[in-house]
Every structure is written in C-alpha cells, then in structure tokens.
Amino acid sequence: WKNTYSPYDSGALKGKAVDDVLAGRHSLKSHAENTGLVHRTTPATVPFEEGRTYRVSFSYQTNIEGQWAWVTGADRVADGKTTSRDITRDVLEPALDTAAYSREIVAGCGDTWVGLRKLGSARGADLVIDDFTVTDLGVAETGAACAAVTAPNGVELSPGVPGEYVTAFTNHESADAVNVGIALPGLPEGWKAEVKEKNGNLFESVEPGATVRTAWLLTPPAGTTDTSPVWKVTATYAHGGDTKTVSAGARVSVTDEPVLSPGSMTATADSENTSSGPGEGPVSNVLDGDAGTIWHTDYTASQAPYPHWVTLKFGGAADIDGFGYLGRQSGGPNGRVADYEVAVSDDGKDWTTVVGGTLEDVPRTQRVSFDRVRASYVRFTALNALNRQPYAAAAEVRVYGVPVELPTGYPPGERPAGTR
C-alpha cells in the first residue's frame, strides 16, 4: 500500500510519501534528516576484508531527487585519531515504487564501511530501505581505488550558453597517482563538454593528499529546458601497477531562462558571521548551489545594523534582466530579508538602482525582474528583515542574463593508454 495518510504531514506529503514498510514487517526509514551521514556499518556489524570484492545491495523507495546518497567509506586510524571519509557516493534517484540498488566494491583504503548520507535540504525528504545484503565475491583482481573525484551539486545551466562546472580529484592513495584523466561519460546526447585550459582534465602526477581541479564548460542543447540530467564524473589513474577508476554521480539543472553560472561570479558582503562553521556565514555560500549553506551577517563579534549588501562580480560584462533570492531554508527566521534594492554597475563603484521591493517568506527562489541592462556587477542591498531583527541571510542568489562574450574552451584531452 501507499502511505497516503502520512502521520507526520497530512498536507504536502499526502499521497506522495514513500511506504513505511517495503516487505515483511520491518524496514529502515529515514525522515527529514539533517544533512550528513545518517547511518553506516562498522567493522563489527559488517566485517569487510581488505582486497576482497563485495556486492552491496538493498531495495528502497525515496521521493525527492538529489537528497540521498549511498556511500562507501573508509576509516583510518593515525595518531590515536580516526578519520572517516567517503570513497564512492551514488545519488539515489526518486523511486515511489520499490527500486533495487546494487554495487560491487573492493574493500580497502582503511576499514571499509557503507552507509546513507543526506545531501540536500528539501522538506519532507524520505528514504526507506529493506533487504540490505552484502555478498562476498572473493579476492579482487586489483586493489581498492582510494582516490576521490567530486562533482558540484545544484549547478544551473542555460541552453546554448557554456556554463562553468568544476570537478576535483583528490589522491588518497599512499603514493603518487599518475596519468590521471578526468572524464564525463554518459553526458546526454547533444551536450558539449569543453575544458577551459587546454588538457585541463589530464594530470601527469598527483601527490598523496593533493587535490587538482578541472574547470569545464558545459553547453546544454536547445530543448533541454527544465530537465535535470544525470551522468558520472570519472577519474582514471595508475597506482601501484594497477589502473584504477573512481567515479561520482553528477547532476545539473537546465533553467527555463538564461542564468549567469554561479561559478563564473565572486561574492562579497558588508558582514559575514565567522563563528558557526563553513555552512553558516561566508558569503561564498550564496553561489555554491546548496540550499543548506547560507550567508549570514555577523552576530558574534558585532551586530552590524541594516542595510546589508551582497555584491556579485561577474566573469565579464553581461546583459541581465533579473535577480534571484533564496532565503535560508532552515535554522530559524533570522536573516530572511523583507525590503531590498538591486543595483548594477560597470566598475563596482558607480551604481544604478534598477529595482526594489519586498520579499516574502517562501521556500523557493524569488525572481525579481528589471529592464535589460549591460553590467559587470550586481549589488543586492537588504533594507530590513521580515522579523525586524538586525540580521540578513541568503541561501543562494542568482543573476539572470547572458554573458556578452560567451566563454570558450578546448575539447577535453584523451588520457593516454598504459600506466604512464
């Protein structure tokens, strides 16, 4: 049966939430968790042995895209401290009917574990799993791949406009990773992937612990508006005589109107709180594509009074006609902006106000429009807060428009075959 009478929310979730139980009498359900690791195995509950291959499988249902990932991780103990990190991360696609997950892993890189990670902050995100099974498939042909590749979450692109998309490779092996090649297999038909720097997706050698980044330019074709395609970012490298590949799921949103890619802009603000960790305070959080991380004005060292502002510097001049504000999605009402002004500038010094008004307390991006103008900067000035406290905050901001000069790149380099 479907959970049409959800006990915790008879409104928005009614008729849409996942089942409480998939099979038999018991399943494990996670409801509206905070972001982070929700549950995982330990060496005592599932003793993975280094150098062996295992199949990890389960059945599941979930209701909102981009909220949950199934993770393979490893713990390492050094100097009396345990460090834990994700090795692989598979984002689980929405499935309102029971779906199956299965993946083969090679244990190693420390004490291997598997578990569930909450990625997003969408309201009412549920995941229920059952029939969790680990099958020992014997000794692996190659050692565990301990490096990691990451893709940005929540990037927006516009049809026909090359947008910035930065992937990262970190070498967690004990020795150099050589002949590293980053690729985007499974990119949908018609999409164009370029790299900003020639051969920017190839690295001769990456030292243990080091991270290297690849700046891509992705261009969705016409007709992809309002889609959220998925693919994989892979890194192939040689280490210890083996060729290894690690991968991560990737997703972007193709918007219904041109938007300047967040990665092409830099943000500054009049005030930033610095005592609450990276997820609350820094103004760079308004461009990271994560609704769960916010800019918040200082409330530790001082309580700067209104007005507050965020200035966005573009990668170059752009023709723009709108601004988007996503208020904080959790953690209380402080900082949700009421009255605002948006101004534009060519040089970051002389400003022209193009629109003003009052924002609402809604869980979506509020887009305000103005007459098309060419500019290199936008400044969002918050005049007061909905709750009349002295704080301002934002989860994400956007500028709608098209760069005057579209960025250009190079075809990605081909990784040479062989280990070196």
Ligand SMILES: [Ca+2]
């Ligand atoms: Ca954010």
